[in-house]
Amino acid sequence: MDKFWQTLADLDRRWLFAVTFLAISIPLLTGIVLPQKVTPMVENVFNAIDELPSGTKILIPLDYDPSAEGELQPMADAFVRHAAQKKHKLYFMTIWPTGVAMIQRQIATLKKEYPEYEYGKDYVNLGYRPGYEGVIKLITSDLPKLYGSDQQGTPVSKISMMAEIDSIKKFPLIVNVSAGDPGLKQWVQYAATPFDSIEIVGGTTGVQASTLYPYIPNQMIGMIAGIKPAAEYEKLMFEKYPEIEEVPSSNMANVYMTSQEAAHFMLIAIIILGNVVMWQTSGKRGRS
Amino acid sequence: MLKRTVPIVIASVVGFLLIFAKFSPPISSWENEVVMWFDILAVFAFVLGAGNLNLNNLKKISERKEGWGYAAITLLAFWITLICGIGKLGVPPNERYLTYLWSGEYDAEGSSFWWVFNYVYVPLAATMFATLAFYISSAAFRAFRANNVEASLLLITALLVLVAQTSSGPMLSELIPEDSLFAIFKIDTIRGVLVNLFNTLGTRAIMIGIALGVVSTSLKVLLGVDQSYLGGD
Secondary structure, eight states, rough: OOOHHHHTTOOHHHHHHHHHHHHHHHHHHOOOOOOOOOOHHHHHHHHHHTTTOOOOEEEEEEEOOOHHHHHHHHHHHHHHHHHHHOOOOEEEEEESSSHHHHHHHHHHHHHOTTTTTTTTTTTEEEEOSSSSHHHHHHHTTTHHOOOOOOOOOOOOOGGGGGGGGGGGGOOOOEEEHEEEEHHHHHHIIIIIOOOOOHHHHHHHHHHHHTTTGGGGTTTTTTTEEEEHHHHHHHHHHHHHHHHHTTTTTGGGGHHHHHHHHHHHHHHHHHHHHHHHHHHHHHHHHOOO | OOHHHHHHHHHHHHHHHHHHHTOOGTTTTHHHHHHHHHHHHHHHHHHHHHHHHHHHHHHHTTTTTHHHHHHHHHHHHHHHHHHHTTTTTTOOOOOTTTOOGGGGGTOOOHHHHHHIIIIIIIIHHHHHHHHHHHHHHHHHTOOOOSHHHHHHHHHHHHEEEEHSSSSSHHHHTSSSSSSSGGGGGOOHHHHHHHIIIIIHHHHHHHHHHHHHHOOOOOOOOHTOOOOOGGGGH
């Protein structure tokens, strides 16, 4: 028996890598979807978009890069699909240089799934501007000063949906998806907090969530932190708008959630096993 | 003397002026001007950064230092991306100006820059991040040990958070009746306490501490006491 525990203690980590690979990939390949129980915070985020009158101007800053795409893309997709379903006017921008490509993915979704959405009338891509949180501070008072043109170089004066936009105070809601700083925290601090007219909801990575909880609910309505709340959001969306569920890639958070479920239970098992091995082998060493 | 005094005076005057402007409506827009300057300065920073990257990596290659091959790959990747972007290689012309080859966007679908981003950068970045999962499982087995009380508390909290971030964990704990004594052991209740009490308290304390630190450091910079931003001679 001692030999068994010692073998486990000396276990080659490649076995752990193999178990991790199987735990993550098998659920992904099977495409199994688990039932979700919607938490109140996700419901609040959903309602923030859903209860706005159709045609409301929504600012959607996508501040993330491909490394966080696996976790954030499903929630960005869900936000955009939900907003488009409600016929809101969408204003995309980013303060991350890599965010431009993330916006392009959303625009591709709009073009494919909502062909009636017209560029310049229903959505606009304002693109990237350098300056980190300085960009947010500036556009709270003077948006055209920094955004004289959209991503394609078209002057904002020629874009009909930009006509009344002199600052972000014209947006009743900001829907930010971010993977770090500058991101959701800065949007809360510099845009939503100083101005009562601006509400904010966000999507963020699980690791970033702990630093953002203190802003809820006074400075931020709520947030989608990680894949699990994103899967809950999809569930709410499918319940209210069943036609979205028919789109093949609309339930990615739920598909990823099954992998996360397996990975989390695998981690719990590994942690418990590691401790049992420690108690068994250290006890033997102590007695000898 | 002049090399240090002039920057300190500029930083001090501009800093105090902007603080004053914040509380003076007629000149409050000055802040916006300064933010615009940042954009201009950022361009120079990009050039300096690129120059620095090239110099350091070329030096590494010419001296055949350990890992010079990586330096060569870095330079190659930098120049290929730069040429693809600035040269607008493979960019389809803008629909409105079809006769002008360079009228399209540098990152338009099908362009070489778009290809590099989507088929080189995206998979590499995603792979780097995904690799973490494997190291986490290895670390969980070898390092996450209940050696003492503090480590045990951390371990229990981690296990609860892991269960709370699953679908079945909270759903199974729903089997505990609401009016039961054990209702406090529902996963959602425990998660609520961890997030709203312990996490929020701890994070707020850290945030207030950081804010006070920022105020203190900023004052030191504005008053010229802290000159570390100028570098050491």
